[in-house]
Amino acid sequence: MATIVFVVNGFVFILLGRWIYKNPTKLHPSWAYSNPNHPILTGFARVFAMILVLIGTALIASTIAELLPQSTRMIVVLGGSIAAAWILRPRIQEQIVSSASESDVSQVQVKRGFLSTKGKWVLAISAIVGVSFTLVIFALIGNSEICKTAVERAQSNPDVLTRLGKPVKQGLFLSGKIEVSGPYGRADVAIPLSGPKTKGKLYVVATKTAGIWKFETLQLAVKGQTNRIDLLAGAAR
Numbered sequence: 615m616a617t618i619v620f621v622v623n624g625f626v627f628i629l630l631g632r633w634i635y636k637n638p639t640k641l642h643p644s645w646a647y648s649n650p651n652h653p654i655l656t657g658f659a660r661v662f663a664m665i666l667v668l669i670g671t672a673l674i675a676s677t678i679a680e681l682l683p684q685s686t687r688m689i690v691v692l693g694g695s696i697a698a699a700w701i702l703r704p705r706i707q708e709q710i711v712s713s714a715s716e717s718d719v720s721q722v723q724v725k726r727g728f729l730s731t732k733g734k735w736v737l738a739i740s741a742i743v744g745v746s747f748t749l750v751i752f753a754l755i756g757n758s759e760i761c762k763t764a765v766e767r768a769q770s771n772p773d774v775l776t777r778l779g780k781p782v783k784q785g786l787f788l789s790g791k792i793e794v795s796g797p798y799g800r801a802d803v804a805i806p807l808s809g810p811k812t813k814g815k816l817y818v819v820a821t822k823t824a825g826i827w828k829f830e831t832l833q834l835a836v837k838g839q840t841n842r843i844d845l846l847a848g849a850a851r
Contacts (some may be wrong), residue, residue, distance in 0.1 A: 617680070620673045627670030635663035664699060671698035755788050760801045760827050764818045768807060768834060773843045777836050778809030790818075797825040813837045 634641055638659030639651060672695035679694075755761060768774045769782045785806030792801045799822035807814045819831035834843040 617677045620677045624670040624673035624677075627666045627673065629670075631663040631666030631668075631670060633663075634666065635660050638663070668695055668699040671695040674698070749786070752786050752788055755790075755792060755803065756784060756786065756805070758792055758801075760792065760799075760818065760820050760822075761788070761803065761805060763827065764816060764820075764829070764832060765805060765807070767832065767845050768816050771834075771843070771845055774807075774814075774834055774845070775809075777811065777834075777839070777843065778807060778814055779811035780809065782807055782809045785813075794822065798822055799827075801827075807834065817842075 638656040641655075641659040641662065675694040675698065679688075765782075765784050774782060785808060788803055788805050790801070790803030792803060793799055801818060801820045801822075803818050805816040805818060807816050814834050814836040817831060817833045817835065818829070820827050820829045822828075829846055832845040834845065836843070
């Protein structure tokens with residue numbers, strides 16, 4: 615019974631693989647966001663089809679190999695399935711386009727991009743949504759209580775104003791994270807700052823206890839300079 619199942623499944627895989635090989639565009643549904651006529655997708659479909667044919671021939675070869683000695687079964691299965699898959703692969707004959715109009719249509723199909731029109735719209739909308747979401751996250755972090763306090767300290771620090779120039783502005787692309795749970799929280803962020811002279815990055819490490827933020831680290835690394843400005847030196851944290 616198991617042998618019959620293996621053989622039947624083998625023929626199913628072979629027939630399915632041959633059909634996909636001859637009709638590679640059918641593997642991609644019409645509602646998909648890619649162009650099924652693109653060479654990359656048709657090539658992928660035919661590779662997938664040959665894998666199915668190979669699996670089918672392997673299933674049939676394994677049933678035949680049961681009649682052979684144990685030492686030669688693996689060789690027969692591998693060699694036989696590969697050879698049979700190559701022999702059973704569909705023959706695709708290139709059709710010669712006779713009329714000029716059909717030739718033009720064919721050239722247009724080849725020149726079409728990887729994505730369909732629908733796919734391009736989806737990609738564009740996804741990119742816009744992703745960028746907007748990222749900007750909102752950066753804005754929320756930048757406008758948080760601890761970041762605003764840290765930037766205000768930097769903007770009023772004489773050493774910072776001397777090195778960066780005045781006025782000091784906060785950049786958009788922050789890094790790090792802020793975790794707040796009620797009256798408790800922790801922040802570990804890097805805030806880009808810039809002035810007329812140069813740029814820098816303000817490193818902030820702070821903890822929130824009983825609703826009050828306290829700085830553990832508040833240092834400005836100026837671009838091109840090795841020594842940092844410690845904004846907590848001689849000041850209340």
